[in-house]
Amino acid sequence: MGRVIKYEGGAMDTATAEKLKAFVRGDLTWSEVEGMTFEEAKAIAQVGCDLAAAGRYEEARILFEGLVEGNPKDSASRAALGTVYQKLGRLEDAVTEYCAALERDPSNPVALVNRGELYLRQGNRQGFTDLANAVEADPKGETSAGRRAKALVRAIALAAAEKLQVDPRAKA
Template sequence: MGRVIKHEAMEGVRMESGVVRRMRSFARGESTWAEVEGMTFEEAKAIAQVGCDLAAAGRLEEARILFEGLVAGNPRDAGAHAALGTVYQRLGRLEEAIAEYSAALARDAAHPVALANRGELYLRKGERQGFTDLSNAVEVDPHGETAAGRRARALVKAITLVAVEKLKEDSDQL
């Protein structure tokens, strides 16, 4: 990604056959723009790390731009969708965040960040799907190896305790 296209006289200039093949593959929906450009996994990972560092430093608009670029370049990347969702969430763009988490989960149904964050947003909206997402996040990260998994576990525990207390109150009133 990031190549500059120069306009020159095209007489006698042939496009490299590999480039043509990759472009046609992209046009048929068989490959991503990142693949056409030849972006490696390591390059995408490095860009994502810069995006995470920017977000951690509070530079959310810059992080948004990087993650939107990663998603545009490779819409199949669940991690990029989840990271973009997190940035949107921090920017207060909650519906867009839910859409990105959903896109991540469509590609990786066991993505703990997308499950935990979407679950939390759905709970805020009063939707039961939120508890399901949080429970699934705990299931995919049972030992709390990720911050998202630990947060999901804490939320599920808190919700369960509130529900038990509510049941106790209701049974005492009978």
């Protein structure tokens, strides 16, 4: 993987200068300036996921923070970084990343289910909406996030039904 930004003295080529100007204007991400391909970013993200699955959250954090820094528009990397922050107990940072992921992709099931769970733990009713949207985003439960969302919705519904049966005041 060759990189665009290699300064070895002398004048910078016009294409590189234009890419840098576009980055400064906000028209390109750093990943685009450097020429990182989707496949390269996906491979790095997979390593981050593998590290997280092995419980190596600090190392996963470093990779996902790098991916997000290089391309803040990448919803999947932002959701993955949020997940790592959540595992590290950095809950405010996790919510921030989930919100950023959802700005780009409002139907990102990972961001929806994880933010929904965190919101519910905080007593924020938006969590119910997030979980419902996560189920809607993956109605067949093809992703682990979609299956988790369905399980959480089912558990909440069962708990509510049990409360209605046990608490005679709830029937009134």
